[in-house]
Amino acid sequence: MITTDQKESRVNLTVFGEFTLADYKEFEEVVNYKVKFEGPVSLFFxxxxxxxxxxDMALEEIRxxxxxxxxxxxIAILTDDQWVAWSxxxxxxxxxxDVRVFEDxxxxxxxLSGIESPVA
Structure with a gap:
């Protein structure tokens, strides 16, 4: 299951449990809409x-x-899992x-707001 939240030029995505292809397709719709009407966006996973x-979700992500x-x-990715960080x-x-992984x-x-973090 996922939740999405949209801000100006940004999409936030939170994943609960298993991240499925249906979840990713839902995320894609939100991002496609934002990109179409706002241009490049930032993402917060x-x-x-x-x-x-x-x-199938992983293959769709690559595509x-x-x-x-x-x-x-x-693109900011919030995780404490080393395999997720690696991917x-x-x-x-x-x-x-610019893709960065964060634990905080x-x-x-x-x-994402343009304020550099001491830990990047």
Missing amino acids: DLREMSGFTI FARAHAHDFAR AWLSKIFVDA ADDAEAW
């Missing part, structure tokens, strides 16, 4: 409550990232965005 993801390589400004760094291959929500929020 809160993955602290994610228990895993499906393979979506490649199709939108220039549509993201900054986030791998996603940097597909997008021009306040640091991620500050960075």
Whole structure:
């Protein structure tokens, strides 16, 4: 299950439990709308409550990232899981965005707002 929250030029996504293809498609709709009407957006993924993801979701994420390589400004990923952090760094291959992984929500929020965090 996911929740999304939209702000100006930004989409926040929180994942609870398993991240499925249906969840990712819902996220894509929100992002596509924002990009169409606002241009490049920043993304904030809160993955602290994610228990895993499906393979079809992971493949869709790669496809979506490649199709939108220039549509993201900054991507903050909030997690304390080293494997999720590793896959986030791998996603940097597909997008021009500045991607950073955080363990603290306040640091991620500050960075997305343009305030550099001492821990990046």
